[in-house]
Amino acid sequence: MSRSHANQSPAALPIAAVLLVITTLAPTALTSWMTAFRGPFMAFLAPVSHPGTWLSRRLRPPVELETPVEQATREQLEAQLYELLQMHARATRENLDLRAMIAQLQSGVPFEDRSSFRQVLASRTGYNARAGLVELRPGALKGVEIGAVALDGSTMQLIGTVTTVGPTTCSVRPITDVNISPSPIEALILPDEPVTPEMLAAAQECSLEPTGAGTLLASVGVDPYADLPVRAGMLVRLNDRAWPGNARMLLIGEVTQVRRTDNPRFVDVIVTPVREPTRLRDVVIRIEDRADGEGGGP
Amino acid sequence: MNWFVFAIFTWLAIGLDEGLADVFQPFGWAVTPSFAHVLLVFVCVWAPSRSAYAAALIIGAAQDFVAAVPAGVETSQDVVVLGPHALGALLGASLIVNLRSVMIKKSLVSMFVLTFFGVTLLEIVVTASLSIRSIYPNGISYPSPSRALLVGLGSAVYSSLLATVLSTPLNALSGLFHFRSPGPSFPSNSRRR
Numbered sequence: 001m002s003r004s005h006a007n008q009s010p011a012a013l014p015i016a017a018v019l020l021v022i023t024t025l026a027p028t029a030l031t032s033w034m035t036a037f038r039g040p041f042m043a044f045l046a047p048v049s050h051p052g053t054w055l056s057r058r059l060r061p062p063v064e065l066e067t068p069v070e071q072a073t074r075e076q077l078e079a080q081l082y083e084l085l086q087m088h089a090r091a092t093r094e095n096l097d098l099r100a101m102i103a104q105l106q107s108g109v110p111f112e113d114r115s116s117f118r119q120v121l122a123s124r125t126g127y128n129a130r131a132g133l134v135e136l137r138p139g140a141l142k143g144v145e146i147g148a149v150a151l152d153g154s155t156m157q158l159i160g161t162v163t164t165v166g167p168t169t170c171s172v173r174p175i176t177d178v179n180i181s182p183s184p185i186e187a188l189i190l191p192d193e194p195v196t197p198e199m200l201a202a203a204q205e206c207s208l209e210p211t212g213a214g215t216l217l218a219s220v221g222v223d224p225y226a227d228l229p230v231r232a233g234m235l236v237r238l239n240d241r242a243w244p245g246n247a248r249m250l251l252i253g254e255v256t257q258v259r260r261t262d263n264p265r266f267v268d269v270i271v272t273p274v275r276e277p278t279r280l281r282d283v284v285i286r287i288e289d290r291a292d293g294e295g296g297g298p
Numbered sequence: 299m300n301w302f303v304f305a306i307f308t309w310l311a312i313g314l315d316e317g318l319a320d321v322f323q324p325f326g327w328a329v330t331p332s333f334a335h336v337l338l339v340f341v342c343v344w345a346p347s348r349s350a351y352a353a354a355l356i357i358g359a360a361q362d363f364v365a366a367v368p369a370g371v372e373t374s375q376d377v378v379v380l381g382p383h384a385l386g387a388l389l390g391a392s393l394i395v396n397l398r399s400v401m402i403k404k405s406l407v408s409m410f411v412l413t414f415f416g417v418t419l420l421e422i423v424v425t426a427s428l429s430i431r432s433i434y435p436n437g438i439s440y441p442s443p444s445r446a447l448l449v450g451l452g453s454a455v456y457s458s459l460l461a462t463v464l465s466t467p468l469n470a471l472s473g474l475f476h477f478r479s480p481g482p483s484f485p486s487n488s489r490r491r
Contacts, residue, residue, distance in 0.1 A: 013351055017388060020355070024381025024427045027434055028369060035378045041363045045313045052317015060321045126316030129328040130453065131365035133376070135316060146375050163376035164366050171366065171376065176326075179368045179439060212445060214326025278320060 039166010042125070042135055046169065049126035049135065053281070062279035079154040082251070086156035089195040089237060089249040096197060117246040120144060120285045121153070125169065127278050132177035134160065134278055136285070139170045144285055149247040152275050153284040158238055158250040159277045162285065170285075174277035175252060176210050184209045185216070186240035187252055189230050189269070195249075204229050205239070208252065208271060214278075216253065216271040224264040232256055236271045246286050299349040300476040304341065304356075311337045312360050322456065329452035331460035334361060335420070338387055339413045339461055340468045342394040343403050344477040350391050358387030358420075367428060368439035379431060379438065386423030390416035404469055406462045413461040414454055421450025 023031055120142050126135040138144060150159040150172045160174040161181075173180055184207035190199060206218035220230055236252045257270035311333040319330040338357045342350040361383035366376035394416045401408040425447045432440035440446070 013348065016355055017385065020381040020384050024379065024385060025431060028377055028437055031379065032377050034380050035366065038363050038366060038378050045316055048310055048313020049317035052314055056318050056321045127320045128316055128364055129320055129323055129330045130449065132328065133366060161374045163374055178442060181368055181374050181439065212327065
């Protein structure tokens with residue numbers, strides 16, 4: 001049994017190589033069915049990779065921008081604060097959107113569909129840096145679907161979007177990965193305080209692109225004769241219609257560096273996620289509740 | 299070769315790549331060492347050539363399933379492309395099988411050199427394959443092949459360092475694999491009874 005069975009079928013290896021060349025070069029429409037086997041395969045790897053992630057967090061604790069909290073109660077309070085800030089920003093944004101919709105309705109333009117969402121708690125079972133994918137559990141059996149949004153439950157920070165789903169596992173492409181889609185990510189730069197409609201109206205818009213080193217970069221137009229409208233410490237929130245509605249105003253990260261460029265009318269803004277998206281132990285997956293949306297509004 | 303032991307080691311290596319490799323990530327870059335690549339080189343150094351090629355196809359195919367790629371710029375879905383890593387591993391294995399006759403198998407330097415050249419060839423094949431595939435309409439999204447190649451070369455160096463570290467324990471465990479002598483240039487050692 002342990003003898004090399006390849007000796008018994010000398011044609012097997014060339015045939016396998018030819019088949020692999022075909023599957024490598026065939027159009028995606030012909031080979032996409034193979035993706036269905038990825039979920040079970042990742043579930044098969046999870047008994048090894050999941051303890052590995054536990055060990056990796058102990059060998060190299062994840063970097064956090066905030067000052068480490070000393071007490072559990074303070075951590076809980078901070079989590080509540082971040083959640084409330086996000087809810088407040090989102091409500092304020094929706095308020096402005098509703099005003100815009102009313103204006104659209106008056107001229108006969110249809111309303112945007114506003115669906116609700118449900119949340120699933122997921123734990124990280126692995127991370128493939130080369131592919132840029134964070135592996136999570138659970139998967140389709142818990143309702144996770146492609147296009148759902150992953151976020152850090154304590155800081156309400158956007159982690160990424162679900163790109164493949166298996167029965168018990170799913171993978172998330174982080175916002176810091178160079179292959180994130182849609183890209184660039186449209187965002188607003190806001191002060192680190194509760195958002196008001198005035199602040200939203202005056203917020204600096206930016207288009208973020210991953211740098212490939214765990215950060216995002218935006219080139220922001222500025223008045224060369226005025227003070228910079230962006231400074232380190234400001235928060236960056238998602239404001240992109242290409243993303244699901246429930247992800248709007250989620251925290252993307254914090255401005256950690258503002259660099260002058262050769263062109264005095266532009267500065268480069270470096271945005272660093274508050275929590276490393278690839279090294280979180282647990283994340284929350286937000287799934288759009290389609291049934292609720294199809295049920296129709298008032 | 300004992301394929302059951304090989305399957306267990308492959309499962310462990312790819313699982314460790316998923317779970318542990320980010321510990322070694324420098325400055326947030328995607329450069330990481332690969333336990334699976336080290337296992338591939340180890341098998342290619344010791345096993346008969348046809349077994350080494352078969353093992354390379356298995357490890358490469360497993361890596362293809364793990365490394366899904368974006369299906370396109372306008373979609374957030376990823377797809378599995380079966381082939382790039384498997385073909386790269388096959389070519390890398392053939393290079394190692396051809397080079398091993400002029401190397402001292404238990405030498406750490408040999409392990410470093412063979413891993414570097416084998417994994418570098420693998421990464422070149424992967425980058426080239428995905429680049430070609432991204433040219434099609436409705437193909438995959440592969441925005442920066444040059445960057446991917448640089449990351450791949452960095453990972454090859456990193457995997458080579460890991461290979462030198464793991465070389466001694468793997469050689470100690472080589473008896474479990476029941477490798478047969480890969481060629482007449484390698485006299486049978488004391489493991490064979």
